[in-house]
Amino acid sequence: MAHLPDGTPLPGKLFVVEGIDGSGKSTQLDLLRKWLTNEGYAVVFTEWNSSPIVRKTTKKGKTAQALTPLSFHLIHAADFADRTERQIIPALRAGAIVLADRYIYTAFARDGARGMDPEYIRKVYSFAVRPTVAFYFRVPLKESLQRILAGRPTLKYYEAGMDLGLDPDPYKCFRIFQGRILDLYDAMVDEFGLTVIDATRPLVEQQQTVRRIAEPHLEGVLEVERVPWSKALIENQLHGRYLVDVGGAG
Secondary structure, three states: OEEOOOOOEEOOEEEEEEOOOOOOHHHHHHHHHHHHHHOOEOEEEEEOOOOOOOHHHHHHHHHOOOOOHHHHHHHHHHHHHHHHHHHHHHHHHOOOEEEEEOOHHHHHHHHHHOOOOHHHHHHHOOOOOEOOEEEEEEOOHHHHHHHHHHHOOOOOOOOOOHHHOOOOOHHHHHHHHHHHHHHHHHHHHHHHOOEEEEOOOOHHHHHHHHHHHHHHHOOOOOEOOOOHHHHHHHHOOOOOOOOOOOOOOO
């Protein structure tokens, strides 16, 4: 069960995923979303830095490489506050499942790695809903870098921590910056009770573990009525992609 900061329980469930870049957390959250939706639960998805009130500002700041650690922190805090008010709390009050790709722990790790005071950061985010389960996908730095570069040839400026001037080489800078983030995540496991998932294991095994941990929390969650064809397919244990309306096909 998710809880407001004062301990008030909310009928919905909040599952969040965390990890350094390249940990595979987004893939696992998407698989969890598809499974929950297929099971008939009402699911709401929210992700870091997606609020329309700050998205354009963040993009402009990154393009101009004009964001300082403090401005980065404040923009992300505004993003999170807006999504909490407009998306997360309303959905949880309605009894739905909320899946969050990154949560307050991202701010604690990234802002902390950029030199912001940990106590200050935690106070800023003290309004956050306490999640039902916070999954932390732990992966070694070397593997995370390999995964990132497998999808694109270069590292992003802020992803590598180049704004901090840790090293002129982006790959060395990435290792230093993301190494700081990794250390802060590891320190938060006990502080916040993060559920650690070994992100080096096969994708299917990771997802099986995630579902096994999430399933006991699903009792009483808001469900949506299945359309007849979908219900019939599930009852007959049929799976795959199907067309809802094939009458116009030819």
